[in-house]
Amino acid sequence: MGRMSSSCAFCSGTFSPDELLSLDGASSPVCPACYELAEPSTDAASLTVGPIQRADLELVLAWRNNPVIYEHFAEQDGPIQWADHVDWFESRPPTRRDYVASYDGRRIGVVAVDASDFVSIYIAELTLWGEGLATRLLDWLTTRFHSMRDLQAEIHANNERSQRLFERCGFERTNREDDWYVYAYVGDSQ
Numbered sequence: 750m751g752r753m754s755s756s757c758a759f760c761s762g763t764f765s766p767d768e769l770l771s772l773d774g775a776s777s778p779v780c781p782a783c784y785e786l787a788e789p790s791t792d793a794a795s796l797t798v799g800p801i802q803r804a805d806l807e808l809v810l811a812w813r814n815n816p817v818i819y820e821h822f823a824e825q826d827g828p829i830q831w832a833d834h835v836d837w838f839e840s841r842p843p844t845r846r847d848y849v850a851s852y853d854g855r856r857i858g859v860v861a862v863d864a865s866d867f868v869s870i871y872i873a874e875l876t877l878w879g880e881g882l883a884t885r886l887l888d889w890l891t892t893r894f895h896s897m898r899d900l901q902a903e904i905h906a907n908n909e910r911s912q913r914l915f916e917r918c919g920f921e922r923t924n925r926e927d928d929w930y931v932y933a934y935v936g937d938s939q
């Protein structure tokens with residue numbers, strides 16, 4: 750029953766086979782958003798995303814326990830214990846998607862959309878900040894999800910770097926709740 754479907758080799762999303770594209774270096778075809786991300790029009794190095802795996806958890810915990818990263822998270826105000834981290838991983842709602850980004854063959858950060866369509870992103874390898882990687886990842890996420898989700902973000906009023914990132918990628922500020930701005934994805938058609 751139903752139409753045949755296939756998975757993207759990178760993000761594991763489900764697509765009809767004729768939507769998928771062959772990419773050099775990928776074992777199987779990938780979706781258009783992953784194709785665009787991994788094969789940039791400039792000579793930038795390859796950036797890919799894959800769903801977070803159990804084997805990523807140690808590294809992701811180390812990233813999430815860096816105050817330079819978590820000071821910007823609305824839902825975290827201190828280091829996380831291993832058991833709570835595993836609990837978080839295992840009890841994620843099925844509509845939540847967490848992707849680990851790899852650049853030049855190594856893992857460098859995370860981009861995610863939660864069950865309420867809120868987007869989060871960080872580049873954990875701090876020396877890579879300012880090279881456009883978050884912009885490429887957020888563009889990937891909006892391309893991949895904007896037709897199925899009402900993408901939003903919650904960004905601290907002090908986090909101007911992130912505000913500029915989200916505005917560059919098609920988000921607009923809609924609201925302010927205390928020290929947090931709410932952004933909604935409107936695309937680049939204004």
Ligand SMILES: CC(C)(COP(=O)(O)OP(=O)(O)OC[C@H]1O[C@@H](n2cnc3c(N)ncnc32)[C@H](O)[C@@H]1OP(=O)(O)O)[C@@H](O)C(=O)NCCC(=O)NCCS
Pocket residue numbers: 817818821822869870871872873877878879880881882883884885902903904905908910911913914
């Ligand atoms: C916010 C964060 C994700 C930005 O990551 P980043 O990789 O430095 O972002 P980018 O490189 O895409 O953009 C940063 C700057 O580099 C510039 N840049 C340099 N080269 C670029 C290129 N090739 N393409 C696009 N932008 C480029 C951008 O214009 C941007 O300048 P601006 O800040 O003056 O607008 C990162 O600082 C981070 O992880 N912060 C901590 C966690 C956090 O705050 N997350 C967001 C919570 S909502």
